[in-house]
Amino acid sequence: MSISPDTKDRILSTARELFHSRSYADVGIKEICTLARVQKGSFYHFFPSKQDLAMAVIDDMSDDWAHGFVAEAFDEALPPTERLDYMVDAVYYWQKAAKNVEGRMPGCLFGNLALEVSTRDEVIRARLNAVFAKASARFHETLDQAVENGSIPPLDTEATATAMLAYLEGVILLAKTRNDPEVVRILGPGIKTIRIELKPTN
Amino acid sequence: MSISPDTKDRILSTARELFHSRSYADVGIKEICTLARVQKGSFYHFFPSKQDLAMAVIDDMSDDWAHGFVAEAFDEALPPTERLDYMVDAVYYWQKAAKNVEGRMPGCLFGNLALEVSTRDEVIRARLNAVFAKASARFHETLDQAVENGSIPPLDTEATATAMLAYLEGVILLAKTRNDPEVVRILGPGIKTIRIELKPTN
DNA sequence: TTGACTTGACCGACCGGTCTAATATACTTG
DNA sequence: CAAGTATATTAGACCGGTCGGTCAAGTCAA
Known part of the structure; x- marks a missing residue:
């Protein structure tokens, strides 16, 4: 599979949707990866931990709101x-x-x-x-x-x-x-x- | 160990405290059992599932409030x-x-x-x-x-x-x-x- | 050749839930 | 009352599955 430049964005938006429609604990990294068509290794290349992902999601949505x-x-x-x-x-x-x-x-x-x-x-x-x-x-x-x-x-x-x-x-x-x-x-x-x-x- | 008549109550109050101070997903049945000094078998004797426990906790606290x-x-x-x-x-x-x-x-x-x-x-x-x-x-x-x-x-x-x-x-x-x-x-x-x-x- | 990115197998820990066997109590008899 | 039996409760090993996270081996563009 080719390198797509928006991998990080796909993870972010997928995580945001899932966290929003369910909950933080209920959504696993595996599920996020599957829906975002990303492998686990790639995920952890961009986000050191699930906590970091949550922070990024919060910032992302906060920015979207603000603008x-x-x-x-x-x-x-x-x-x-x-x-x-x-x-x-x-x-x-x-x-x-x-x-x-x-x-x-x-x-x-x-x-x-x-x-x-x-x-x-x-x-x-x-x-x-x-x-x-x-x-x-x-x-x-x-x-x-x-x-x-x-x-x-x-x-x-x-x-x-x-x-x-x-x-x-x-x-x-x-x-x-x-x-x-x-x-x-x-x-x-x-x-x-x-x-x-x-x-x-x- | 002897049979204690308040096993169910211990489970209930322990679960209530834990759910309240943390969250539903974050608290496992094993942890509840340990703190309530109850074995898993006993737990599932009184509560068919974690969901049933949650319902019981809600009713329990709701009653406490009401009175x-x-x-x-x-x-x-x-x-x-x-x-x-x-x-x-x-x-x-x-x-x-x-x-x-x-x-x-x-x-x-x-x-x-x-x-x-x-x-x-x-x-x-x-x-x-x-x-x-x-x-x-x-x-x-x-x-x-x-x-x-x-x-x-x-x-x-x-x-x-x-x-x-x-x-x-x-x-x-x-x-x-x-x-x-x-x-x-x-x-x-x-x-x-x-x-x-x-x-x-x- | 370097460094960013991807792949996917793998890890130990823990999850909710099941099961069998043991044990204590309550209920029935003689 | 004693003995026997049914039932409620307890004990804890065990299950398949999933969790967040790691890692070594690649693949690609610059």
Whole structure:
């Protein structure tokens, strides 16, 4: 078989799909290799361990997000409130599409991995935490702008931003457990009502 | 060795601890047996499979909750708003205590299992869904009473109840990823601000 | 010729689960 | 009560399969 320049990419995207639609522990390297049409030796040429693969998958998807629908959702041209709507809609349509293809709602890869491995693997946990921190920062900017232009009353924008991210993850968790993307559509709008008040600065 | 009448209970509580502090896939039956001081033959005498064990663990913990702090939190004697505070506080102190003992925040067993196995195991997924439905029902009652006694304006109590549960799970997810129970204390109060409006009944 | 990449056999450890034999308890009799 | 029997429980060796990971021998392009 000839050398294909995209071997690493094939491994990465295959692993990403499998980890997302099942779980970290449930997907073996052998299975990834088979689906990616790669031999084990090649795999370990590119990734020293399964843990390294997981890190690469996380980075890969995080980048895709940052340059994909997250960038669109948090477009500075959009009014702050609409950005939240956009985000919820994007999650809804994404999960719905995924369910139509696979029959099951995969949920959020980061959330899935976080709950599965963060008590066992400090390195992965830290990486996932960084991804969440970045996501939270986008909400934070949005809220700061909303407060600045007066569209919402002052509040603890940093805490509320994190709260909104938490809410989104929680909604996805429940929707996945119900295997019903409609949960996202119904509960999603609630994200705009979350408020954490400023701590009195005395 | 003598026959001990609580073999099944030992297996159950050991499995519960291990599943909670690690994950379903990461904990083997052999390890459970060793810690519970039980032989494999005995294990499979009481539980036909690992899946059955998981179901039993879920039921076990669900019952403990229902008769434990959930019953206290949703005590009808408490004003509805205080019940939400109680719930958040309980989660906070519980997670904090667990972290002090084990060094890591275990999060919510149900949430953990839901994200790990619900794409692979319909039976467990359905059971977890039922547990969430029961929890959501408690929030629902609470909100109905709050609306009834006028302490909050009318809203879609059913959807909001689910949204609150989602928020709680999301907060726990983020806290676990940060391995910091303080996240629960800081974001927790936000649960009372979540509102999902009634759909216009036309 | 070098070095990146591929091949696929191989490794020990562990997985969930099975099985037979032993043992303790409970139930039935005389 | 004693003896015998059925049943519940325990003991632990054993099974095929899979796990993450290794390795020596190639194959290719530069």
